[in-house]
Amino acid sequence: MHPRKLVVIVAESALEKVLTRELLALGAHGYTVSDVRGRGAHGEREAAWTEDRNVRIEVVCEEEVAQRIALHVKERYAEHYALVVYVLDVGVLRGEKF
Amino acid sequence: MHPRKLVVIVAESALEKVLTRELLALGAHGYTVSDVRGRGAHGEREAAWTEDRNVRIEVVCEEEVAQRIALHVKERYAEHYALVVYVLDVGVLRGEKF
Amino acid sequence: MHPRKLVVIVAESALEKVLTRELLALGAHGYTVSDVRGRGAHGEREAAWTEDRNVRIEVVCEEEVAQRIALHVKERYAEHYALVVYVLDVGVLRGEKF
Amino acid sequence: MDPVVLFFLLGVAARLARSDLRLPESMYEGLSILLLLAIGLKGGVELARQPFLELLPQALGVILMGLLLPLIAYPVVRFLGRLNRFDSASLAAHYGSVSVVTFAVALAHLVDRRIPHEEYAAVFVVLLEIPGIVVGILLAKLGTTRGVSWGALAHDVFLGRSIVLLAGGLAIGWIAGPQALEPHGRLFFDLFKGVLALFMLEMGLVAAARLGDVRQRAGFLILFGTLVPMAFAVIGALCGLAVGLSPGGTMLLATLAASASYIAAPAAIRIAVPEANPSLSLAAALGVTFPFNVLAGVPLYLWLSNMIHGLAG
Amino acid sequence: MDPVVLFFLLGVAARLARSDLRLPESMYEGLSILLLLAIGLKGGVELARQPFLELLPQALGVILMGLLLPLIAYPVVRFLGRLNRFDSASLAAHYGSVSVVTFAVALAHLVDRRIPHEEYAAVFVVLLEIPGIVVGILLAKLGTTRGVSWGALAHDVFLGRSIVLLAGGLAIGWIAGPQALEPHGRLFFDLFKGVLALFMLEMGLVAAARLGDVRQRAGFLILFGTLVPMAFAVIGALCGLAVGLSPGGTMLLATLAASASYIAAPAAIRIAVPEANPSLSLAAALGVTFPFNVLAGVPLYLWLSNMIHGLAG
Amino acid sequence: MDPVVLFFLLGVAARLARSDLRLPESMYEGLSILLLLAIGLKGGVELARQPFLELLPQALGVILMGLLLPLIAYPVVRFLGRLNRFDSASLAAHYGSVSVVTFAVALAHLVDRRIPHEEYAAVFVVLLEIPGIVVGILLAKLGTTRGVSWGALAHDVFLGRSIVLLAGGLAIGWIAGPQALEPHGRLFFDLFKGVLALFMLEMGLVAAARLGDVRQRAGFLILFGTLVPMAFAVIGALCGLAVGLSPGGTMLLATLAASASYIAAPAAIRIAVPEANPSLSLAAALGVTFPFNVLAGVPLYLWLSNMIHGLAG
Ligand SMILES: Nc1ncnc2c1ncn2[C@@H]1O[C@H](COP(=O)(O)O)[C@@H](O)[C@H]1O
Ligand SMILES: Nc1ncnc2c1ncn2[C@@H]1O[C@H](COP(=O)(O)O)[C@@H](O)[C@H]1O
Ligand SMILES: Nc1ncnc2c1ncn2[C@@H]1O[C@H](COP(=O)(O)O)[C@@H](O)[C@H]1O
Ligand code: NA
C-alpha cells in the first residue's frame, strides 16, 4: 500500500462548485462529494432546504497536495464560510491514481 | 496540523435526534450527519423507507471527548440498537475549533 | 480500543449489488453505503440520473480481510470500472463485531 | 379486484422476485404527506358540517376503545404467545394504534361502492393513533425502575409527523370550508386514488421485505397477525354501533381497530422501549396484518358491520 | 382565511412546536420547479396575446424600479440600521430582488377573487429578479480593491435555476400557445393551488426555523422587515400606475416590490459578498417579510392599488 | 412545435449554458415510475379488449424483429465503425432494445393528432426491451472463455425496474379494466402529458451532458446515431405492415425499432460486458439518437408509415 492523505472538507453547499474546481487546480486528481447536514460554530444546518445544506468533499492525494488544499481552504474560505477541514492518513494500492 | 480524533457512528435513524444532542453535551463542538444504508449483525437496513434507514454521524474532537463519546454510545445504546462506532486519527489546522 | 482497518470503496453505482455481496463473502461482517457523486479518471459522475451516480462503501474489518477486499476489488474491477479504494486505521471498542 | 390491491400485489411480487424496483425514499415521504393531508382535509371539511357537541360522545367512545385494545392485546401476546414483557408491550402498542393507509384503503372501498359513511371519520384516526402507543409503553414500564422521560415522549408522540399532518389537515379543512378548498381539491382529492395506488405499490415492496422475519416465527406471527385484527374488528364494529355510526362508519372504525400502526408506533417504541425487538412487531404489523387487512379484512369488516347493524337493527 | 395561508401557519406551528415534520428536500425542489414552470407557462401564453412593442415601456419602467429599490434600501440599512457595508448591501440585494412564492400567493389571491390583472405579469418577475442583486453587489464592492469575477457572477445570476425555469416557461408558453399546452395544463395549471399549498407548508417550516435568528436582533429586523416592504409596495404601486397597469396588475407589481428574494439573492450574495452575514438577510427575508407579506401584505397591497387607481382615476 | 419538444430543448439549452438547473434524482425516478405505470396501465386496459389469440402472431413478429435488429447493428459497427467487439456488441444491445420515453413522445404525437393506433402497443415495448440486450451480450461473449452468469443476468434483465413497472401496469390494467381504473386515471392518464413534459426537461439536461463525449467521436457517432435509427425505422415499419398494424401502430413500432435503450441496456451491459466503454454507447443513444428521434424522427416515422401503408395499399 502506498501512503497518501485523505482531505475531508465539510462546507456549506454554496461552495461546492468553486471548491471542486479549485481542488483540481491545486493538484487533486479526483474527489467525491456527498450531501450532508450538521452543526458547528455557525449553528445548525439541517438541510431543510437547498441553501441550508452542507456538502462533504473527500480527496485522496499526496501529502503535499493535501497541505496545499488545507491551507488554501483555510485562508480563502474559513473566515466567512461555515466549514471544517481535516486530514487523515490512508493507504492505496494504485499509487499512480492519486 | 493539530492531532484530533474523528469519531464515526453509524446507527439506526431513530437515534439521530438523541445522539446529536448528547454529543454536544459530551463536549463535541459540532457534527456532520448523512443518510446511509447498510448491513450488520441486525441484518440489512436498506433505506427503503424511513424506519429502515441508518445515519452516519461524524465528530472531530479531542481524544478525551472521543473516548467519552465512544464509551457513552457503547454503554447506552449498543445493546439494543443497530449501531457501530469507530475512531480515527485526524489532523486539523484550526485546533481551537474542535 | 482494538485496532482494525476501514476500507472505503467509491465506485459506480452499478457495482453496489455485486460488491456488497462479495464483501461478505470475503469476510466482512457488515458495511455502510451512501450515495455520492464525484470526479476521477473516468470523468465527472454528477448523479444527475441513476446510471451516473457513485456509491461509497465503508467496511470496518480485520487487517487481513481489508487486504483481501482491496486486492479483490483491484483485480476484478479496477480495469473496467470507475472506482477507487483506500484503507485507513481505525480503533473500535467492540472488537468481536468486526 | 380493486386496483389498489393489485398495486400492492405488484409490489409484493417485485420484491419476492428480488427485482431492483424501489421507490425513492423521498417519493415515499411525499406520497405519505399527500395522503395524510388529503384524509385530514376531507375529514375537516365534513367536520365543519357536524354539530360539534353531538360528536363528543362518539369521540369519547372511540378513545376508550383505543385505551382498551392494547390492554387486551398484551396478555394475549404475553401468556399465549409467551413473549417477554417488552415485546408483548410493543405488539400491544402497534395493534392498539392504527394504520392510516389501511384506513385509506377502507375509505376507497366505501367510496367505490358509494356506501354512505361518516365523512369526518378522519377524526377517529387522530383519536386512535396515540392512546394505544401510550398504554403500550406504560405496560412495558410497569414495575421498572428505569424511567422514561415522559415529557419528551409525549412531545414526540403528539407532534409526530402523521398526527401533525392529519390534525393540521382537519383544522385547515374545518376553517377553510369546502368552497375555498375546491381548487386545492384537484391535487388532494382528485388524485387521491392514484396516489394511494402508488403508495400501495411501495407498501407491497416494504411488506414483502418483512416476510423473511415472518418466516422465523411463522406460526405465532400468522396466527397473531390475523386473529387479533379480526377480534379487534368485532370490538371496533360494536363500538361503532354503540356510538351510533352508520354501517359505513362502523366498518371504518372496525378497520381502524383491526389495523396495526407501522409508522407512529415503531418510532415511539424504538426510543421508549429499546429492549423490544423491532423486527418482530414490524413483521407482524407489516408482514402479516397489513396484507391480511388489505386483501381480506376490508371486505370482511364491511360484511361484519352490515351484519351487526342488521342484527341490532 | 385563504387555505394557502393556513398551510403556511400549519408549517410555522409545527416547527415552533418542534414537530419532526419536514418535507424531503427533493420534494421542496420538485414543488418549486413545478411552481416556477407553471407561472412561466401561464405568463408566456398570455404574453403571446400582447402586442410586443406596447410592453416595452412597461418593461423598461419595471427594470428601472428594480435598479432603484436597492439604492433606496441601502442607505436606510446602513445609516438608520447602522449595519456594516456588506450586510447593508446584502439586505439591499435581497429586498431589491423578488420572491416568486409571494408573487404566487398574490396571484392566487387575485384569481380567487376574480380580479382582472395582466396575466403576463410573470414577465415582471423575470425582469425584477436580477437588477436588485446586481446593484446590491455593486454597492458592496464600491471602493473595494478586491475584485469580483463579474463574468462568473453574471453567469450564475442570469442562469440561476429560477430565471431559467421562469424564462423557459415564458418562452415555451409563448411559442406553444394555449391550445397546445392544454393537456399539460392539467399538471401545471389545475394543480397549481394544491402545489402552492404544499409549498407554503414547507415555507412555514423554513420561515419558522429563522425565528431564532430574528430574535437576536428583533427590533431592527421587525421594523425593517415590515416597513421597507410597505414603502416599496407604494413605490411598486406608483410604478404600476405610471406604466399603465390595471389595479390587479398594479397590486402584483406592488407585491413584487415589497417581496424579498430568498433563493436567487442568497445564493449570489454568498459567493459575491462573503463578508455579509447570511443569517441576517435570511432572518429578515424569510423570518419577517415573507410571513408579513403573506399574512397581511397581500390584502394590504390590493387595497393600496385600488386606492391609488381610485385617486388617479 | 410540440411543447414536450420545447421542454427538451429548454433542458438542452440550460445544460449547454451551464445553468445550475437540475432535477433532483428522486424526481427523475418518480417521474419515470409514473410514466412507465401510465403506459402499462393504458396498454393493459386496451389489451383486455383484444382477442388474445389474434395478438400472438403480432407478438412473435415483434420479438423476431427484436432479435434481428442487434444482429444487423453489430456488423455495421464492427466493420464499418471499426470498433472492438465489446463496444460493437454494446451498441448493438442499446439499439436492439428500446427507449420508453421515445415511445411516449411518439404516442403523444399520435394522440395530439387524433391518429388511430393500436392502443395496446405498450405490449410491444415489453416484448422489445429484452431480446436486443440478450443478443448483444451473446455477441460480446461469442468465443470468449470467461463466462457470464446467465442466471443472474436473466434475473436482472427480466426483473429490471422498467419491465416490472410496464408489465405490472399491463397486468393491472388488464385485470382491473377501464372502469375500475377511472379514478386512478386522474393521476396516471390526465397528468400524462405534463409528466412527460417534466421528464423531457430532465432528458434535455441529461442528453446535453453527453455532448462532450459525442464531440470526441463526432463523425462516427452522428452518422451511426441517425442513420441506424432511420434504417431500423424502415424495418420496424415493414414489420408493422407485415403483422397487420394500422398506420398509427406501424409508426409506433417504427419508432421503437429506431429508438435506443438508455436505461435497461446500459445497466445490463455494464455488468455483463465490462470491457465495453459506457460513455460511447450513452453518447450515441442519449446524445445523438434520442434528440434526433424526438426532434426529427417521430414526424418522419409517421410519414414513413403512412407512405408504406399507402404503397401497400
Ligand atoms: N467538530 C465537528 N465535527 C464534525 N463536523 C463538524 C464539526 N464542526 C463543524 N462540522 C461541520 O462543518 C459545518 C460547518 O461548521 P462551522 O463552520 O463550525 O459551523 C457544520 O455544519 C458541520 O456539518
Ligand atoms: N463492519 C462494518 N463496517 C461498516 N459498517 C458497518 C459494519 N457493521 C455494521 N455496520 C453499519 O452499522 C449498522 C448497524 O450495525 P449492526 O448493529 O451490526 O447491525 C449497519 O446497518 C451498517 O450500516
Ligand atoms: N483522488 C480522489 N479522491 C477522492 N475520490 C476520488 C478520487 N479519484 C476518484 N474518486 C472517486 O472515484 C470515482 C471513480 O474514480 P475514477 O475511476 O478515477 O473515475 C470518482 O467518480 C470519484 O467519486
Ligand atoms: Na388497531
Ligand code: NA
Ligand atoms: Na423586492
Ligand code: NA
Ligand atoms: Na431499437
